[in-house]
Every structure is written in structure tokens, then in C-alpha cells.
Amino acid sequence: METSNLVEVTSTRVRNFMLAPIRKWLLIGVALSFLGIFIFIPLLAVFSEALKKGIGLYFAAIIEPDALAAIKLTLLTALIAVPVNTLFGVIAAWGITKFNFKGKNMLITLIDLPFAVSPVIAGLVFVLLFGTSGVLGPLLEANNMKIIFAVPGIVIATLFITFPFVVRELIPIMQEQGSEEEQAALTLGASSWQMFFRVTLPNIKWGLLYGIILCNARAMGEFGAVSVVSGHIRGLTNTVPLHVEILYNEYNFAAAFAVASLLALLAIVTLVFKSIVEWKTKRNDHGER
Amino acid sequence: MEMGITLNGVTKVFGAQAAVQDINLEIPTGDFVALLGPSGSGKTTLLRMIAGLEGLDKGKIFFNGVDYSAKTVKERKVGFVFQHYALFKHMTIFENVAFGLKVKPRKWRPSKKEIREKVFELLRLVQLEHVADRYPSQLSGGQRQRIALARALAVEPEVLLLDEPFGALDAKVRQELRHWLRDIHQKLNITTVFVTHDQEEALEMADTVVVMNHGRIEQIGSPQEVYEKPANAFVYSFLGRVNEFRGAALLNVSDKEEAVGYIRPHEILLSKIPKRYSVAAEVSHVHAVGSTVRAVLRRLDTNDFFEVEVALDLYRTLDQFTKGALLYAEFTNIIVFKEKEKLGRSMIVEKVTGEAFSALS
Structure with a gap:
């Protein structure tokens, strides 16, 4: 047995x-x-x-005025949203990791809100706030300002959607590093600015870059929230993703895919950047421990 | 005008608990001071308050008679050495040491050549000239701590503060660095305060030892003073190995309940034959490595264990006793403390003579 x-x-x-x-x-x-x-x-x-209908048509679809306007608007939006969210992301991550205060956990949860909520809802919130019948609508109208169905609305919606990327990336890095090196810099006579640019920033640079890359990809690719606030005015309030949708809905498939290929290229470039940064970070970690 | 650092009623509260309570301390210029205490005694907090890395809740700090309580870290111009070195990981050793010089306002910033000379002078001082181009990760712990010290000295601070500087190093390196730091202090004669929980380190290195417990100072004095004339039970027991006796064992003490008697292992006299006041005891463990022999003995009358320490030659005259041997121990120099407060603050009531002790045994 x-x-x-x-x-x-x-x-x-x-x-x-x-x-x-x-x-x-x-x-x-x-x-x-x-x-x-x-x-x-x-x-x-x-x-x-x-590329189905030839390379000529492909480029024609891209340099067509409405497409160019969409590309310009997308670049403009990213050019505003990415730096702003980088700045606020660094400040928020700094505040959260270096200080203790009441409501800290609440703040961390709030930072995640744009991830948790559907982009369409995010867009609607801004329509309810800034639209003609919205809370701040009359005030804006009196001052002859237009946010919804205009470029500012698109920028604001993008800012909201892409806020968490940089903060989320920085919090764990800054938490792990602690603040001893920064305190050492202060005892050596560095000012706060010198401390930040010479000690803090070099220590978080790869994480920060990683966050910026992801933030940029989302800022250029965001559809839902932007779609709600944009109004889809050709040549004025159309971003690249919205332009793709319009072309597609008009059965202009070749042009739709040509413009879409730009976004796909962006994604590929982002991924390449991302893996370079990841490789660099890993090598740095290895060398320093 | 008094020179050096003066602390006046310095207090720091974290949450509901006072980390540092009402500290009064004078550190004369050029002194080498150890803040000694167990973990949680507030010694590191006190050091960080002197540096300005921690704010004061009450009290004042004076540098050379000038009120520095509200000054920033930067304005205090202290050199601070962290337990875990806190070297800048992304900079070479040269850049680390040069940091304090490079961040000076343009007006006072030395030229590139001057910085280079100064950095290499400091690297020579810490005997690490050859690592200038390496990164901190390529150095050993002892080397990193020496670089941290060189970096702190680059700005020519008036005060050098070290937070458990050797805490993260292994025993051999620690021993080397102790001598080395003393040498540096002798060379530069810069006021130095260091934090340690290692009583041996404090007694060996410092001119003045400040013993702390529960956020308060228990005693201030030279190493001899605190070791030979401990102010209270805490200081006595923290500064070396002790045997403790309580209650009924201390016959001629009036308040037996609260009294505690101590004797150090090397103060117990051993002999092969009974003496007038001796107690019979059996050897239960012998640890004979090094210049002294440590042993644990069991009193035959009470079955209490106690520790003794004898010199090697004396050990030989005692026939190199082993486990199970019968010896006679004399407790001639017991110090009795009476606990006054819960914080472990106590005072000497009296010394019990050997007679009193043997009367009860």
C-alpha cells in the first residue's frame, strides 16, 4: 500500500x-x-x-485646413494642460509627501477623482458650471466670455482629466526618498529654490518625465470630456480625436483613418519614450543601491 | 557674554506627548558633547532643534549670546551629519562636498579654483581624496559618513551636529571612526554635539556627557563624573552593566518598597574561601573571551542570579572556575536609589555597606 x-x-x-x-x-x-x-x-x-487609397490622399487628409486646425488645437491644449498639470502635480505631491496635515487622505482620494468618474460626466460638470444656463453662465455672459463650446472649455476639461498622472507618479517616489537629502541641502546653506532644483528635481526627474509622457498622451487623446464641451465646430473647436469621429460619421473612412493614424503614431512614440524612461529609471536604481 | 550654545527651557511637543521637556543646557565653544539616552529619550529631537530642523514649542536657543530661536536652518550655519549620511545620490563625491560652497550667494561664492582647492583640502582631511569622481553608491558606509562630515565642514560651520553618526556602521568601522572624529575635533576645535545611544561611545569620545531620558536631562558631566557619581538610578543603570536588588534584600533602607540597589559586575569581589560578609554562590555560566571574564552566578541562599566580571589574572587565581564551581561573593559597594517620580528620576539615599547587606543574606 x-x-x-x-x-x-x-x-x-x-x-x-x-x-x-x-x-x-x-x-x-x-x-x-x-x-x-x-x-x-x-x-x-x-x-x-x-494608406488604402494611396499616400497622396493620406497626406491630403492630414493637411486639409480643418484637419490642420484640429491638430493645432490639440497641440495647444496639450501645451497648456501638460505644463500646468506638471506644475500643480509637483506642488501637490510635495505637499502630500513632505507635510502632515488634516484631510491628507481626503486630498489623495480627490486627486483620483478624474480617474474614477466617467469623462462624459466630467464634461457635463463643466457645462453645468460654465454653460449659458449654468451656475456661472450669466456672469460669463455679462463679461462677454465664452468657455463652453469654445477653446477654454476644451482646455479646462483636458486639465481636469489629466490632473492625476503627474501626482500619482510622484507621490510614491517622493515618499520613498524621504526628506533627509533636502534637509542636508538646507543645513548646507541652500535656499528653498536651490534645494528644489539641485536636490529634489534630480531625484524625481525620471518619475516626473514618466508622468508627463502619460499626461501628454491623454491630453492629446482625450475624447469624452472634450466632446461634451466642444460643440464640434469645424476648424474652431475640433480636436484631433473629435475630427476623426466627424470624418468617420461622414463615411470618409480614408481621411478618418489617416488622421487617426496620427494618434496611433503618438501612442507608439509615447510607448517608446516610456520604455526609455523606464529603462533609465531601472539603471539609476541599480547604480545607486 | 556667554559663548557657545545655550538652551533655555527648550520644549517640543509631538501630539499629546512632550518629546523634549524644559531643557536647560550650556555648551561652551569648542566642547565635544554627547547627548546620550535610550531611543525615544528626545536626544535626536533636541539636536534637530539646535540645527533648526525642528521648531521650538517653548524656550529659547542662543548661539554666542544671540537669540537664534526664530532663525532658519540656513541662517544658523551649523554643520549637520545624518545617521544615514543623506549624501546627494546623483552627485559625485566632489560635487557633494562642493555643494555648500556652490549654493552661496554670488557675492560670497568662492571661485571655481578656490572651491576645487577647498574640496580637495577637505577630502585630504577625511583621507578620501581618491574617491572624488565616484558616486555615493560606490562607497562603503564608513567612507560615506566621512564624506558627509567633509561636506558639512565645507561651509566652515561654528557648530557641528551629528545624529547617531556611527549608528549604521559595523563595530570595527565604528571603532575606527570614533578615534578619527576625536582627531578631527582636536584639529579643528569646533563645537561638536553628537547623539548616541551607545554609552561606551559617549564615555569614550565626549568631553561632556548629557544623559537624557523621557525628554529630560538626567545628568550633565564629564564621562568620569557621570560614570562614577551617577545622579540617579537611571544614569547608573544606563551607563554600564548592573545587578539590581529590590525590596527585602535591602535591609537597612527605611523605605524598602521604593528603593533599588545596584552594583556593577566588576565591583563584586569573588574568593575561593568564605569571607566575613560573603555569600556562597554557584557558577552557572562562564564567558571567557577577551581581557575580562564574565560569569553568571546563583546565590545559594536566595537562588537569585547575578553577573560578575573579573580580570583575567584574577580569574587564574580563582583556578579558572567553570560551570558548577562554588565561590564566595562580597557585595561591598551597593548603591541604593529611591525612586521619587514615575519618570525614573530618583536620588541616592545612602550607600549600603557590606555589613548591612550580609546581615540579610
């Missing part, structure tokens, strides 16, 4: 061992095919669809 048990145990173990490589390749295969079906093929489709 005992011997047979022993044999059985051994054989199971051997079988397990033999199965291991098969299981490993099965898992990897599933993951890869999922990735292929849901990410790689669509990406490929975007480019093939865009």
Missing part, C-alpha cells in the same frame, strides 16, 4: 514537471494572441486603412 502511494506521488511530480513547459507556452500563447487580436491587429488596421 505504502509503496504504491509513493509511486503515485513520484509520478504526479514527474508529470507536473513535464507539463511545466507546455503550461508555460500555453500561457504565453494566450497572452500573445490576446495582445495580437485586441491591440496589434487594430493598430495595423488603422495604418492599412489610412
Whole structure:
């Protein structure tokens, strides 16, 4: 009885061992095919669809005035939203990690709000605030200011949506580093600015860059919130993602995909940047510990 | 005008608990002071308050007679050395040491050449000239702490503050750095305050030892003073190994309940034959490594254990006793303290003579 048990145990173990490589390749295969079906093929489709009617038409779709206006607006939005959110992200992360105050956890939760709420709701909130029938509507109208269905609305919605990226990236890094190096800088006679630029910033630079890259990708690609506040006025309040949608709805597939390919390119560039930064961070960590 | 650092009723409260309570302390210029105490005694907080890294809740701090209580870290011009070095990871050793010079306002900033000379002078002082181009991660702990000191000295501070400077280092390096730091202090004669929980370190290095407990100062004095004339039970027991006796064992003390008697292991006299006031005891453990021999003995009358320490030659005259041997111990120099407050503050009531002790045993 005992011997047979022993044999059985051994054989199971051997079988397990033999199965291991098969299981490993099965898992990897599933993951890869999922990735292929849901990410790689669509990406490929975007480019093939865009170039279907020839390279000439592809560029024509991109340099068409409305498309150019959309690209300009998207760049402008990102140019405002990314620096602003970088600045506030650094300030918020600094405040949260270096000081203790009441309501700190509440603040951390609030920072996550743009991630938690649907972008459409975020857009609607701003319509309710700044729209003609909104809370601040009459005030804005009296001063002849237009936010909703205008560029400011798009910028504000983008600011809201992309706020968490930099903060979220910085909080764990700053928490881990503590403040001893900064205190050392102060005892050596550095001013607050010198401390920040010579000690704090070099220590968080890779994390900060990572946050900025993600923030930028989202700022350029945001659809939901921007769509609600934009009003879709061609050549005026259309960002690249909104322009793609308009073209698509007009059955202008080649042009839609041509413009969409810009966003896809942006995504690829972002990913390349992101992996460079990740590689740099890892190398730094390795060298410094 | 008094020179050096003066602390007047300095208090710091964290939440509901006072980390540092009503500290009065005078540190003369050029003194080498150890703030000694167990963890949580407030010694690091006190040091950080002197540096300006921690604010005061009450009291005042004077540097050379000038009220510095409201001055910023930057204005105080102190050199501060952290337990975990706090070197700038992304800078080379040269840049680390040069930092304090490079951040000076343009008016007072030395030229590049002067900075270079000063940095190498300091690197020579800490004997690490050859690592100037390396990064902190490429140095050992002892080397990093020496660089941290060089960096602090670069700005020519009037006061050098060190927070458990050797706490993160291994025993051998720690021993080396103790001598080295003393040498540096002798060379530069800069007022130095360092925090430690290691009584040996404090007694060996400092001119003045400040013993702290529960945010208060228990005693201030030279190493000999605090070791030989401890002000209270806490100081006595914190400064070295002790055997403790309580209650009924202390026969001729009036308030037996609150009294505690102490004797250090090396003060217990051992002999092979019974003496007038001796107590018979059996050896239960012997630790014979080094110049002294430590042993744990059990009193045959009360079954209490106590620790003794004898010199190696004396150990030989005692036939190099081993576990199970029978010896006679004399407790001739017990110090009795009476606890006055809960904080471990107490006072000497009287010294019990050997006679009184043996009368009860």
C-alpha cells in the first residue's frame, strides 16, 4: 500500500514537471494572441486603412485646413494642460509627501477623482458650471466670455482629466526618498529654490518625465470630456480625436483613418519614450543601491 | 557674554506627548558633547532643534549670546551629519562636498579654483581624496559618513551636529571612526554635539556627557563624573552593566518598597574561601573571551542570579572556575536609589555597606 502511494506521488511530480513547459507556452500563447487580436491587429488596421487609397490622399487628409486646425488645437491644449498639470502635480505631491496635515487622505482620494468618474460626466460638470444656463453662465455672459463650446472649455476639461498622472507618479517616489537629502541641502546653506532644483528635481526627474509622457498622451487623446464641451465646430473647436469621429460619421473612412493614424503614431512614440524612461529609471536604481 | 550654545527651557511637543521637556543646557565653544539616552529619550529631537530642523514649542536657543530661536536652518550655519549620511545620490563625491560652497550667494561664492582647492583640502582631511569622481553608491558606509562630515565642514560651520553618526556602521568601522572624529575635533576645535545611544561611545569620545531620558536631562558631566557619581538610578543603570536588588534584600533602607540597589559586575569581589560578609554562590555560566571574564552566578541562599566580571589574572587565581564551581561573593559597594517620580528620576539615599547587606543574606 505504502509503496504504491509513493509511486503515485513520484509520478504526479514527474508529470507536473513535464507539463511545466507546455503550461508555460500555453500561457504565453494566450497572452500573445490576446495582445495580437485586441491591440496589434487594430493598430495595423488603422495604418492599412489610412494608406488604402494611396499616400497622396493620406497626406491630403492630414493637411486639409480643418484637419490642420484640429491638430493645432490639440497641440495647444496639450501645451497648456501638460505644463500646468506638471506644475500643480509637483506642488501637490510635495505637499502630500513632505507635510502632515488634516484631510491628507481626503486630498489623495480627490486627486483620483478624474480617474474614477466617467469623462462624459466630467464634461457635463463643466457645462453645468460654465454653460449659458449654468451656475456661472450669466456672469460669463455679462463679461462677454465664452468657455463652453469654445477653446477654454476644451482646455479646462483636458486639465481636469489629466490632473492625476503627474501626482500619482510622484507621490510614491517622493515618499520613498524621504526628506533627509533636502534637509542636508538646507543645513548646507541652500535656499528653498536651490534645494528644489539641485536636490529634489534630480531625484524625481525620471518619475516626473514618466508622468508627463502619460499626461501628454491623454491630453492629446482625450475624447469624452472634450466632446461634451466642444460643440464640434469645424476648424474652431475640433480636436484631433473629435475630427476623426466627424470624418468617420461622414463615411470618409480614408481621411478618418489617416488622421487617426496620427494618434496611433503618438501612442507608439509615447510607448517608446516610456520604455526609455523606464529603462533609465531601472539603471539609476541599480547604480545607486 | 556667554559663548557657545545655550538652551533655555527648550520644549517640543509631538501630539499629546512632550518629546523634549524644559531643557536647560550650556555648551561652551569648542566642547565635544554627547547627548546620550535610550531611543525615544528626545536626544535626536533636541539636536534637530539646535540645527533648526525642528521648531521650538517653548524656550529659547542662543548661539554666542544671540537669540537664534526664530532663525532658519540656513541662517544658523551649523554643520549637520545624518545617521544615514543623506549624501546627494546623483552627485559625485566632489560635487557633494562642493555643494555648500556652490549654493552661496554670488557675492560670497568662492571661485571655481578656490572651491576645487577647498574640496580637495577637505577630502585630504577625511583621507578620501581618491574617491572624488565616484558616486555615493560606490562607497562603503564608513567612507560615506566621512564624506558627509567633509561636506558639512565645507561651509566652515561654528557648530557641528551629528545624529547617531556611527549608528549604521559595523563595530570595527565604528571603532575606527570614533578615534578619527576625536582627531578631527582636536584639529579643528569646533563645537561638536553628537547623539548616541551607545554609552561606551559617549564615555569614550565626549568631553561632556548629557544623559537624557523621557525628554529630560538626567545628568550633565564629564564621562568620569557621570560614570562614577551617577545622579540617579537611571544614569547608573544606563551607563554600564548592573545587578539590581529590590525590596527585602535591602535591609537597612527605611523605605524598602521604593528603593533599588545596584552594583556593577566588576565591583563584586569573588574568593575561593568564605569571607566575613560573603555569600556562597554557584557558577552557572562562564564567558571567557577577551581581557575580562564574565560569569553568571546563583546565590545559594536566595537562588537569585547575578553577573560578575573579573580580570583575567584574577580569574587564574580563582583556578579558572567553570560551570558548577562554588565561590564566595562580597557585595561591598551597593548603591541604593529611591525612586521619587514615575519618570525614573530618583536620588541616592545612602550607600549600603557590606555589613548591612550580609546581615540579610
